[in-house]
Every structure is written in structure tokens, then in C-alpha cells.
Amino acid sequence: xxxxxxxYACTVCSYGYHPMKGDPENGxxxxxxxxxxxxxxxxxxxxxxxxxxxxxxxEQSDVRREDS
Amino acid sequence: xxxxxxxxxxxxxxxxWTIRDFHGYNTDRGVxxxxxxxxxxxxxxxxxxxxxxxxxxxxSIAALxxxxxxxxxxxxxxxxxxxxxxxxxxxxxxxxxxxxxxxCKAALSKHYDSSGWKxxxxxxxxxxxxxxxxxxxxxxxxxxxxxxxxxxxxxxKLLFSMDAxxxxxxxxxxxxxxxxLCTVMEEAKTYYANIVMPFGRQVAKVLEEAAKLDIExxxxxxxxxxxxxxxxxxxxYTNWSTCRPKPKVLVIYDTMWDSTGRMxxxxxxxxSLPGVAAELIHIRxxxxxxxxxxxxxxxxxxxxxxxxxxxxxxxxxxxxxxLKGLKPVAKAGMAFGSYGWSKxxxxxxxxxxxxxxxxxxxxxxxxxxxxxSEVLDECRxxxxxxxxxxxxxxxxxxxxxxxxxxP
Numbered sequence: 001x002x003x004x005x006x007x008y009a010c011t012v013c014s015y016g017y018h019p020m021k022g023d024p025e026n027g028x029x030x031x032x033x034x035x036x037x038x039x040x041x042x043x044x045x046x047x048x049x050x051x052x053x054x055x056x057x058x059e060q061s062d063v064r065r066e067d068s
Numbered sequence: 069x070x071x072x073x074x075x076x077x078x079x080x081x082x083x084x085w086t087i088r089d090f091h092g093y094n095t096d097r098g099v100x101x102x103x104x105x106x107x108x109x110x111x112x113x114x115x116x117x118x119x120x121x122x123x124x125x126x127x128s129i130a131a132l133x134x135x136x137x138x139x140x141x142x143x144x145x146x147x148x149x150x151x152x153x154x155x156x157x158x159x160x161x162x163x164x165x166x167x168x169x170x171x172c173k174a175a176l177s178k179h180y181d182s183s184g185w186k187x188x189x190x191x192x193x194x195x196x197x198x199x200x201x202x203x204x205x206x207x208x209x210x211x212x213x214x215x216x217x218x219x220x221x222x223x224x225k226l227l228f229s230m231d232a233x234x235x236x237x238x239x240x241x242x243x244x245x246x247x248x249l250c251t252v253m254e255e256a257k258t259y260y261a262n263i264v265m266p267f268g269r270q271v272a273k274v275l276e277e278a279a280k281l282d283i284e285x286x287x288x289x290x291x292x293x294x295x296x297x298x299x300x301x302x303x304x305y306t307n308w309s310t311c312r313p314k315p316k317v318l319v320i321y322d323t324m325w326d327s328t329g330r331m332x333x334x335x336x337x338x339x340s341l342p343g344v345a346a347e348l349i350h351i352r353x354x355x356x357x358x359x360x361x362x363x364x365x366x367x368x369x370x371x372x373x374x375x376x377x378x379x380x381x382x383x384x385x386x387x388x389x390x391l392k393g394l395k396p397v398a399k400a401g402m403a404f405g406s407y408g409w410s411k412x413x414x415x416x417x418x419x420x421x422x423x424x425x426x427x428x429x430x431x432x433x434x435x436x437x438x439x440x441s442e443v444l445d446e447c448r449x450x451x452x453x454x455x456x457x458x459x460x461x462x463x464x465x466x467x468x469x470x471x472x473x474x475p
Contacts, residue, residue: 013214014207045210045270 004033008053013046016056071242073287074224076107080128082121085238093262094357097255098238101149102289104228105132106221109199112140113157113164114219114228115150115289122153126160135161140196142203143168144217144230146175150289155180167196169207171215206277208232210270212263225284232274233301235259235291245296252292256301259290260308261364262357265394268472271309275302311398311468313367313461315344317454320359321372322351322381327406327438328374334444335370335404338451344458346451351383356390363396367458370450371421372404375413388420396424398468400457402450403432406439429453
């Protein structure tokens with residue numbers, strides 16, 4: 001099964017969730033699709049809930065890129 | 069008082085000498101709310117002040133220019149200590165357009181009736197030419213709120229850094245070289261620990277962006293302006309945001325009948341080794357604000373509480389609740405404390421340390437009623453363990469960074 005690698009942006013603080021990176025500090029391994037994040041997962045920057053995220057393209061101009 | 073930053077760029081803020089409680093932050097040296105007026109072909113005000121002092125801000129503006137001449141009011145941060153005066157200011161400045169980012173506009177509209185405000189939305193990279201000088205905007209989300217933003221004047225190498233690099237420090241002078249530097253740095257550290265610490269990752273990113281700018285002067289929205297020591301505060305922020313601890317051990321405790329106090333002193337005695345700064349902090353003789361500041365650059369922390377009603381003492385709980393929200397990263401720790409007939413105090417502390425992802429060095433040290441000489445020896449040994457760990461952590465400059473900075 002192909003992973004959905006769509007990046008999502010937090011509408012509150014602009015944190016970008018990268019499925020490739022995951023959120024290892026909070027127990028989310030790299031390669032976890034946004035859809036597969038647990039419902040109680042919170043934005044590691046500001047604490048916003050999953051529903052407050054949008055696919056990055058929808059808010060592209062507003063998102064600080066997290067590329068490293 | 070010299071209030072001039074550059075030719076026709078002036079501080080027009082307010083010094084709040086008497087405030088001692090800033091939403092729970094002990095402001096022992098008072099607070100300033102900094103606003104800045106830039107007069108050029110166009111005139112811009114950067115930020116306002118807390119609502120009760122808006123009149124004073126308007127008086128300071130009127131002393132420099134006709135209020136009708138103000139073309140823009142920049143809002144770098146929607147929090148009421150900076151935007152509280154916005155309604156009054158926009159009412160009195162008839163030709164002013166509010167310049168802020170999209171999130172700031174949304175936040176302001178929740179706080180105030182902004183329906184009549186002329187607003188110009190800006191984003192990172194946008195500029196507002198004033199004549200000889202230009203305002204350039206850099207969004208800095210979560211340093212300190214989602215809408216937080218820097219405003220930069222490239223022609224003057226001047227950065228309006230909002231809460232970043234600020235200090236709660238009322239003084240008769242406005243510049244860092246006009247006041248004792250150790251006091252400014254102490255207040256900057258206290259401010260970072262109590263306000264900025266949870267956003268260390270974002271601070272690290274912002275510092276990367278700031279490094280691309282040519283900066284001579286940093287004008288924060290609280291405290292004195294960094295004119296002579298800007299590199300020093302940037303270096304301090306780099307150290308704090310990348311979690312570089314000092315070889316420092318804290319023994320923080322609360323105690324009922326001094327059993328936990330005796331244990332604390334024994335741990336402190338053990339930790340007082342050459343090259344290690346060991347500090348003893350009795351919670352009820354200190355404050356949340358001071359404790360947070362000490363935790364910021366400590367490597368290892370012993371935290372003790374007697375047992376009360378099968379849990380921690382309430383003030384120990386308050387400190388740990390506060391610290392958990394501030395997210396101090398890359399700490400080593402251990403719990404200790406006394407109990408009578410049921411356990412609970414040190415165990416609850418231990419759970420908090422694990423929840424904060426500190427490296428817990430050993431199981432809690434417990435004493436029933438009174439610490440025996442064996443328990444006190446165990447405390448001294450644990451103190452030496454903490455001191456050794458603190459030295460090791462301070463020597464490994466990158467240890468904290470691995471844990472607290474995004475790759």
C-alpha cells in the first residue's frame with residue numbers, strides 16, 4: 001500500500017506535518033500518513049487538534065516551509 | 069531620558085514601575101511596554117501599549133508629530149500588553165492604517181471591535197516603504213503567539229523583535245549600555261525561561277532567519293533596547309534555545325517537618341563538587357518565576373516533596389505543573405522525599421519527571437518520618453551522581469541540541 005505523503009499545515013501556528021519525518025518525539029514514527037495519526041495527536045508547536053490542520057496546498061502562501 | 073534609536077526613530081512606550089504581578093510572573097523590577105515611532109515621508113507606529121496607558125502613548129506621539137500624520141500602525145503581536153491600546157490609538161490617529169498579518173487580524177478581531185479599522189495585511193517578505201526607510205515583515209509563529217511577527221528596517225539595521233529578546237525591567241534608561249548589563253541579562257534570562265522556553269524549537273528557526281539579516285540594534289517590546297550588546301543576547305538565545313546546560317545542579321524541595329529538607333541539604337552537600345554550581349531552592353521561599361529561570365540552564369535537578377494526603381505538597385505540585393508547561397528539555401533528574409504511613413510524594417514527583425521526558429537517574433529516595441544516617445548518606449551519594457551527570461552534560465555541547473532542535 002502506498003503511503004499518503006501529503007503534508008499538512010496547522011492553521012493556528014503554521015507548523016507543517018511531514019509524513020516522511022513523522023513526529024518521533026511524540027511517538028509518531030517517520031512514514032506515518034496524517035490520516036493515520038491518532039485522534040488525540042496534538043500540534044507539537046501549539047497544541048492544536050488534528051481537525052485544525054489542512055493539506056498544505058490549501059494554505060500554501062501562509063505556510064512556513066519546514067524543509068531542512 | 070534618551071529615547072532616540074536612530075534619526076527620527078523614537079521610543080514612545082510606557083514604563084510601568086509598580087507592577088509586580090504580570091499574569092503570575094513576578095516582575096520584581098517592573099515592566100515596560102515599548103512602542104516605536106518612525107517618522108519619514110510616511111510615519112509608522114510599531115506596536116501600542118497596555119490599554120490603561122494608551123493616553124500616555126498618544127501624548128508621546130503628539131509630542132513628536134501631528135497625530136494626523138501617522139500613516140501606519142504595525143501590530144507585531146496581538147497580546148493585550150502590546151495591542152491593548154489599539155482601539156484608542158486608531159480612534160485618535162485618523163489617517164492610520166493597521167498593518168498586521170492575517171492571523172493577527174483574526175486575533176485582534178476576537179479581542180476588540182475592529183470592524184471600522186483600515187487594515188493592510190502583510191506576510192513574510194512584504195515591505196512597506198516609508199521614504200528613506202522601509203519596513204520589512206518576518207512572521208515568527210509561536211515566538212510567542214501564532215501571529216507573532218518581527219518588523220525590520222534594513223536601512224537602519226534595526227529589528228523590532230516583539231517579545232523575543234525582551235526583559236521585564238523598568239528603568240530610567242532605554243538602552244542596554246545605560247544600565248548594568250548583568251541586570252539586563254538576568255532579566256532577559258528570566259523572561260526567556262518564563263515566556264519563551266516552550267517555543268525553543270521555533271526560536272531556533274527564527275534565529276536562523278535573523279542570522280541572514282544585518283542587525284545592529286534590536287528593539288524588543290519589553291525592557292531596554294539592545295544597542296551595544298545585541299550579539300550577546302543573540303548568543304544567549306542560541307544557548308537557551310539549543311538547550312545547552314551549565315554544570316549546574318538544582319535541589320528544589322518543599323518540606324513539612326524538615327525531613328525532606330534534611331534530605332535536600334544532604335543531596336546539595338553531595339552535589340557541591342568543584343566545577344559544579346549546586347543550588348538549594350526551598351519552594352516556599354522562592355517563586356515560580358525564579359525557579360523557572362534557574363531550571364533553564366541547569367543540567368541536573370533533584371526535586372523533593374514530603375508526602376501529604378498520599379501525594380505531593382501542593383506548592384511542589386504547582387512548580388511541577390508550571391515546569392511541565394514550560395517544557396524544559398534535556399534535563400537529568402531524581403525525586404526524593406519523606407512519608408509517614410503511606411507513600412506518594414516522591415513517587416508523584418518521579419512521574420512528573422518521566423512525563424517531562426527527563427533522564428531519571430535513579431529511583432526516588434524515600435525516608436519514613438525521619439531520614440536515617442543511611443538515607444542521608446544515600447542522599448549525598450545521589451548528589452555526587454547528579455554533579456557528575458551535570459559536568460558530563462555541560463561538556464557535551466550538542467547533547468541538548470539533539471533533543472530539542474528539529475533536524
